[in-house]
Amino acid sequence: MDKLIIGIDLCDAYTQAAVAGRDETWVIPTVICRKKTDGGWYVGEEAYKYTLMGEGVIVDKLLSLAVKDGTATISSVKYQGAELLRMYMERILAMIRAEYPGVPVAQLVISLENMEMKLMDCLMGCADALGISRDLVHIASHTECFVYYVLSQKRDVWGGQVGMFSLSDEALRYYELKVVQGPRQMTAWAEHEDLEEGFSLNVLDSPSGARMADQILCACGERLLQKKLYSSIFLTGKGFGRTDWAPEFMKQVCHRRRVFAEPSLFARGAALKAGDYLEERSSYPFVCLCEGKLRSTVAMEVMKRDSRIQIALASAGESWYEARSVLEVILDGQEEIELIITSPQNPKQKRLVRIPLEGFPKRPPKTTRVRIAVGFLDERTMVVKIVDRGFGELFPKTDAEIRQEVRV
């Protein structure tokens, strides 16, 4: 192996890691502990071990801590959540790298249950601190990793609808995927539903608890799967590490359907996505519309050599976190910037958003250059920044600037 392609599923309770071309995955509790005697930091099972032996102080729920800007005090030293998360990530990566000495990280995709900007910024900061170029690090939602994993299977697995149950200590989630063949390209629509019926996996330790859990899943299955045709059903999460505790549910989902259980599906999906970044031509020629992805295309109409063309500022299927673009245009009598928003669901229906250039200096036509920069705060909120760039020394620029949030 000459390059390391890593997928990490990072959750508050467990972290799973997969490396492309490797069958086994790592499953590590998302905890970090500082040993009292030598001041060393340990993660996962080791962290539990030192804590139980009374030799260390453990911190859990590292993601929540980082998102809340929380702190943890260990041996009278206060640590920021982001700092603990960085140390945790550093050790996880060191553990993976230890198995591939001297092999550089070519791509790393981190899969998250919830795409929160603060957490994503924090993880990118971790990459900086670990000396991994930001170009090599990407963040994807669980839903997107589910799409990648499923679409890496044979076509008959995803030819129709695909369903998936994810059971972890934290939540019970249902995912659904449908691939639609459009006139130009295929679109993979995926979404998820948080089910209120989630339970602690500790209940599976007793026969009565397991029976109850089985009944809960059966009720969910009945509600979600009935009257729908599925090509396949997937089961993932630590809860489905084994399925013998849920005989009734298994009987229900396996009825005239193919069922696959893959406890590390998100980590494997992340590794597949990471590997795809290295391909010259994507092995996944789909527009993927799911959590973490833009649902609409934002474009502008501009003149290029006497022809009117549409230029995309952000495209549907692009990661909203990574989607950003900058372009410069010259105003030819126009006093507003018009954005055209279209959805792949209904490409003929366009929504126009007009941003008047209030406060911009009045100049003759073709003598005002404006810089338009767009970025996203979340998958529905785009930030547009328009800056007056003047027209060289002929019409010097001013401080005029507009910042507007646009719902897409």
Place this chain on the structure above:
Amino acid sequence: MSLILCRQEPVTSPYFVEELGVHLYSSQELNYVIYHHPLLVMEDFVNERLAAFLRTELRLPFLAERIQKWIQSRGPSDELLFLILQDCAFYTQAEQAAYRQKVAGLRKLSSHEYEKKRADYFYSLGLYGRSASMYKRILDNGEGRSLSHEFRGKVWNNLGACYGELFSFQKAMDAYVCAWNEKPEAAYLKGMYFLTKLDPELSMKDRCRELLASQDTEGWDREFNEALVRAGQTGPAVRLQEIFDRDPEKRLEGAAKVLNQWKLEYRKML
């Protein structure tokens, strides 16, 4: 109404247009200068230096090569201006056609009319020294030609205005007298009258002074005084007042800056 997409042109060494006193940082600015300043660019604007700027800074090597080949084989031509506008396509086809007509119209003028237009244009840019020498050239070259008295009068008048701007009041007075001799016009008398106001040591010729009686000098006085008041309330006078309102140290520093600025401006006029 539209938005024009800009090319990526990371210009590091801008192109300096001395007459306008501006550096050009993009092909759009170059097109603007060509389009809006035909009288500036119609003579020797497109040259090797511009071709080098197009090639290295604006990354337009094919256009640069075409220009160089044209200059080498056929010499400078208005076609080169049209070629730049066409290649950059910053202006629409209709705008380019209008520009061609404008240039053709200017080329149809007689040589002295064309020269006067250029001199008037440079006067509008504040390049009084340059336009004065052009006006003189028209008058010198036109000696043997049948330039009308009216035309010569206008040229002398404009020359007087140039000298006035350059603070050469005696020369300005002489030019206005020549203008009057070519064709008596009240405007020329007015010019002379204002010069005596600006420089009280100047005096109008007796013949001209006699003619003042028939003119509305009260109206001219009013106009002159209003201009004086206006000048005291705007632009440099206000800035100067602000400088002198500061403490002595900053005042001197500010005054030195203004003086340098005026020197630069005056040199540019010459």
